[in-house]
Amino acid sequence: MDASPEKALAGAIAGQLAAGLPQDEAVAHFIRSTYGALAADELAALVADRDDPQAASLVELLLFPGETVARALEPVLAAAGLDAAGQERLIAALGASVDQAVAVLPDGTRLALALDADDLARFVARLAPTRTLPREAAAIINERFGAAAALDLAVAARQTGPDWSPGAASFFATLAGRLPAETPQSKAALAYALRFLAGLAPRALPVPALIARHGRLVAQLRRARQQEQAFSESNFETLAMTGNRLPYLHAPDIAREMALAEAAIVAATGRPAPDTTASCLDMGAVEDMDGLFAALEDQPG
Template sequence: MNESAQERLVAAISALLAKGLAQDAAVAHFIRSTHGELPPHRLATLLADGDDPQGASLAELLLFPGEDTARALEPDLARAGLDAAGSAALAQRLAAAVTAAVAILPDGTRLTVPMDAEAVARFVSRLGPERGLPRETTHLLTERLGPEVALTVAVAARRSGPAVWPPGAAALVRAVAGRLPAEAPDALATLLYLVGFLGGLAAGALPLPTLMARHGRLSAQLRRARQQELAFSKSNFETIAMTGARLPYLHAPDIARELALCAAAIEAATGRAAPPAEATCLDLGVAADAAALFAVLDDQSD
């Protein structure tokens, strides 16, 4: 653990909490729908009462780090490179330095939110200090796609990526990042999709085969969704339901979008288009050995 980097991180978080955590319109809407048009001083009183459940839930909402906060702190989080012990130490040092945070609503209202050691620890945990992209992956992203893309992917990794990056997952991200055309309009979206996919991977699952299996399931879902669309164009929901047909919710545009991102990730990782989901039969002729077989497969992929 880099001691100076952790000190810098403590200072950066402390300064940000004092400067103010920007809240978005969704937070303002939640406050209005839950508490009505309370004036700022009433909201401040609510937050100051540590025994009020409504005040506690409001504080939890205001202390959730948003996109701007995550992007501002990512460079210092990456430099610190904390593990579980380092994250706990960070929470302790920050609790000794911070007793409150400022939340800034979209209309400019500034609310002071008290923070005890438990609240500080929760805030630190939500920053994902242990979930950062491996440094070599971040460097590759920066070199190939630029610092803004690298920062966006790094922030997404802390929010939705694996809690611990196994070598196979990190290697898959590097392979995709290294081969995606930098000018591709969906390059960033593909990487964000891949990071989120890897974050939901079951322990011990192989990343690339699981991604290919996901592609197959999405292809089947898309076919089913289009079949349902065709059926609805010729009939209606009630009539079809009366036949005993099962009608799961399948939104074809959403499925098609995910399928395209999945296919783009697979093609970048393997250099080949994602395999078709349907069973196919193709006469490859006769190959004398493995090398000859791979040569035939290469010819078929052209």
């Protein structure tokens, strides 16, 4: 590892593993519900037995970088900006110098975890060192929305965002530069864009795909409102007995996502999302194809 940022990253990760990986209450609840109320020495003996499948599952859970670790390591991860080859060099460097980590439970209990090469490779993969927020977008966000928002979105990009293609990077930088900095919704729209890009097919174009997604949300919201009306006049059991198959559609969640998609579309294109919903036209009665074509020609627009 010749590059100084890579060396700094390896040192930071090794230091974090030694200082401790903070665990949240959900992990503590899992331990209590699965293994009972174990004393600290009993819990230490459990995680030391890697031949026990239950112990191996617990160690797998404990070796997950949570939000605190992700935020602490983000500056050095961003500075290193590793590609796939750099990630492999990082794993090799850690394997040569690190053989143990510490997990810190909410009550302060510290558990030593022996690490092998596979453990280190999984931990590094979970840090997603190759999924760094593109520098142009990061600089724009820092300038327009502030350092705190820049850190939040950099961590979100690494945890849930896309593997950056030039098209995705350009689209996201455009949003970062055009969304109104004074509007609280803009940061949420950027976070939404990260999730949207992460689910995009490799060769799909972001803007047409986002417009199509917005159209589907419009249709879902309409159906959700119709369901609300149906439930206000009846109940789920009666509707099911009469043959209605109602998928779960939560109108507030759909409306919230639709607003974020709309904000991103306006920022990217300069105009609201087009109406992609189908419309019904009364063209009268027609007897053949010639009559249908004539009726279509008579429609406005």
